[in-house]
Amino acid sequence: MRPGRGSRPRTRIRPKYEDAASGFVVGVARGRYAVRVNGREVVAMKARPLGRKSVVVGDRVALVGDLSGEPGTLARIVRVEPRASVLRRTADDTDPVERVIVANADQLVIVTALADPEPRPRLIDRCLVAAYDAGLDPLLCLTKADLAAPDQLLEIYAPLGVPYVVTYKGGPLDELRAKLSGRFSVLVGQSGVGKSTLVNALVPGADRRTAEVNEVTGRGRHTSTSVVALQLPGDDGWVIDTPGVRSFGLAHVRPEDLIKAFPDLEPGAAECPRGCSHDEPDCALDEWVAAGHAEPARLESFRRLLASRVGGDQD
Ligand SMILES: Nc1nc2c(ncn2[C@@H]2O[C@H](COP(=O)(O)OP(=O)(O)OP(=O)(O)O)[C@@H](O)[C@H]2O)c(=O)[nH]1
Numbered sequence: 001m002r003p004g005r006g007s008r009p010r011t012r013i014r015p016k017y018e019d020a021a022s023g024f025v026v027g028v029a030r031g032r033y034a035v036r037v038n039g040r041e042v043v044a045m046k047a048r049p050l051g052r053k054s055v056v057v058g059d060r061v062a063l064v065g066d067l068s069g070e071p072g073t074l075a076r077i078v079r080v081e082p083r084a085s086v087l088r089r090t091a092d093d094t095d096p097v098e099r100v101i102v103a104n105a106d107q108l109v110i111v112t113a114l115a116d117p118e119p120r121p122r123l124i125d126r127c128l129v130a131a132y133d134a135g136l137d138p139l140l141c142l143t144k145a146d147l148a149a150p151d152q153l154l155e156i157y158a159p160l161g162v163p164y165v166v167t168y169k170g171g172p173l174d175e176l177r178a179k180l181s182g183r184f185s186v187l188v189g190q191s192g193v194g195k196s197t198l199v200n201a202l203v204p205g206a207d208r209r210t211a212e213v214n215e216v217t218g219r220g221r222h223t224s225t226s227v228v229a230l231q232l233p234g235d236d237g238w239v240i241d242t243p244g245v246r247s248f249g250l251a252h253v254r255p256e257d258l259i260k261a262f263p264d265l266e267p268g269a270a271e272c273p274r275g276c277s278h279d280e281p282d283c284a285l286d287e288w289v290a291a292g293h294a295e296p297a298r299l300e301s302f303r304r305l306l307a308s309r310v311g312g313d314q315d
């Protein structure tokens with residue numbers, strides 16, 4: 001019997017895949033997955049036992065089969081490891097189906113142009129809620145600083161203590177690079193804010209527009225909704241661009257979830273009526289702030305974020 005492929009006896013018992021390799025999903029398109037395994041990129045499909053279980057970019061998976069990464073080969077994903085975080089989106093807030101778009105990310109980079117298009121604080125707020133809810137650290141990335149100053153916008157977010165970087169096309173990116181280093185960051189932002197410009201500057205040769213599907217399927221068709229993770233050169237940090245993702249499902253985020261991102265306010269909620277919306281006359285947070293336990297601006301910001309959950313992304 002030849003060693004290697006085909007030498008193992010077939011068994012009717014479902015294998016435990018103890019010899020499976022570990023991989024990291026870096027791209028998804030049309031039922032095929034690009035998976036980084038031992039420094040190589042292989043194309044894989046879901047093995048039958050996974051059924052309808054989703055596999056998304058960022059997933060840690062176990063793989064069997066041909067892991068050579070040679071053209072035309074196909075490995076099989078036999079297991080998805082537990083996720084440290086999930087970022088979900090919905091078509092709108094009433095969509096009952098929560099779609100996980102990225103797993104295991106630890107930073108949400110909210111990309112906003114300072115002009116052209118005009119910043120939309122409400123959209124930024126919704127992204128912040130999504131970040132806090134998913135347990136990701138938010139980072140504000142303010143682009144197009146050549147067109148407008150960031151001061152006004154930064155004032156709005158000062159009470160929240162959101163870290164930020166200010167960039168412009170062709171400008172230095174050291175500060176942003178430092179904040180992305182070693183982390184698994186997801187970029188979000190409305191169309192035209194300069195995400196591709198940033199990604200192409202951070203990862204030379206990334207060429208987001210056309211590379212993505214080629215990598216995964218070997219075919220050249222462009223899929224605007226595909227998600228792809230790119231490794232920062234010389235760094236173990238990864239960035240994920242999410243084309244087409246402009247809204248997050250926030251309907252599931254409850255006031256008692258969101259307040260956990262406000263440790264200075266949270267103890268004050270102990271005196272609230274049961275099921276308090278934290279935005280009603282009996283809410284104890286007003287007294288908490290009046291007693292000097294937290295800054296009024298913090299409560300204001302918290303309530304603004306709460307309100308941003310409903311009503312979609314427009315305005
Ligand atoms: N003035 C100025 N223009 C910029 C800057 N960054 C990007 N742009 C321009 O803004 C436009 C949109 O940039 P993209 O990088 O394509 O934006 P995007 O966020 O990827 O947009 P989508 O592809 O629609 O998602 C392009 O014409 C860029 O050249 C900047 O810092 N300053």
Ligand SMILES: [Zn+2]
Pocket residue numbers: 269272273276277278279282283284285
């Ligand atoms: Zn309350």
